[in-house]
Amino acid sequence: MLQVANVSKVYKNKYKALDDVSFIVEQGEFVSVIGKSGAGKTTLFRLLNGMMRPSSGTIIVDDEDFGRLKGRGKRKIQRRIGTIYQDFCLVDNMTCFDNVLNGALPQRNALQALLGIFTREQKKKAMQLLEEVGLKEKIQSYAKDLSGGQKQRVAIARALMQEPEMILADEPVASLDPYTARQITELLVKLKEERNITVIMNSHSVELAVKQSDRVIGIADGRIVIDKPSEQISDDDIKYVYGGAYEQ
Ligand SMILES: Nc1ncnc2c1ncn2[C@@H]1O[C@H](COP(=O)(O)OP(=O)(O)O)[C@@H](O)[C@H]1O
Ligand SMILES: [Mg+2]
Structure with a gap:
């Protein structure tokens, strides 16, 4: 359903925020993206919802080269992608x-x-x-x-x-207390289960994110360093992604 292949993003100031990122997400999958602040998570979301174009590589949505589409063709796909944010x-x-x-x-x-x-x-x-x-x-x-x-x-x-076929949730629970954060995450899980919506969420509530999702993608310095089913994620994996900055 979503196919990201060799995607890099270099900002105008020459900063490479994403470096050769590739992954595939099946329809109805719940993927958690984890990584330190500045790792490139929001950059990835902006590419996935079409707010920005990749500098290189392809983003295929519904068999279309979404990363290169313009005008009506692009808007048609964008309509199938909902985004929610930390500040609502x-x-x-x-x-x-x-x-x-x-x-x-x-x-x-x-x-x-x-x-x-x-x-x-x-x-x-x-x-x-x-x-x-x-x-x-x-x-x-x-x-x-x-x-x-x-x-x-x-x-x-x-x-x-x-x-939407896909909901991109960029730190949707970062402003919420732990109890409410769980409720909102569970609501996203319910949408996935009942409506078969693909959910891609990024959150620093790592334990919650890992527990509720099907799969975890870890990003560090713009590169994917982990991509595994949630049940295979260990504490060491999380430490690795957070480079020692992760305490809980
Ligand atoms: N518009 C921009 N121009 C230049 N650099 C940017 C821009 N947006 C983000 N960056 C840089 O790209 C890196 C990744 O940012 P971002 O994707 O927001 O990370 P995250 O969401 O994981 O915290 C950071 O170093 C950030 O400073
Ligand atoms: Mg961010």
Whole structure:
């Protein structure tokens, strides 16, 4: 489903943030990406959701060379990829409902976009998704009045509006307490199981990430240094990826 082959990313200042990265992710797999700060995790996510292009190498999504596509072809694939972030990226002064509806923006036709309207189906879907992520009571609450965990649930519901094949979660639980972090991770696992969505998550809550995922990819200095099924990951593997900086 996702095929990353020999991908490197060199930023404008010549810094090589990713160096010859290759891996394949099957549809419905839950992959944890672990690595120290600055290892290149966010760079990888930005390449995978099309915010940036690789300097070399290929990123194949649904048999298309996503890393090189432009315009409509690129947007078509981007719609199948939802991204969630540490800081949620919600519109604070909008209700949960409107934030989730925003997830449907790319699907509207020009007239709808011009008039700022959503279809009845889209509204129904936004409602159902908020229920699904456990926020039925908060549908009309403003995003700014929610707890961190609730905000991340809204962000997940918004991502689901586009019926993604893949969710990229860049430190989705970094601002949350350990209990809430587990709940959000479990929600992502549920989406994987019930909707067969591929989830690629990066988290410094390493034990949680390893336990909940099918597979772990470890990145150090822009290179993949570990790629194994989660059940084979040892404490030494984690120490290796974190280069001694990992304490728990
Ligand atoms: N836009 C940029 N220009 C130059 N260097 C960058 C840019 N973005 C990130 N980097 C550098 O690339 C490296 C990897 O960054 P990043 O992918 O954000 O790491 P991580 O998410 O693992 O902490 C870091 O050394 C960072 O400073
Ligand atoms: Mg990062």
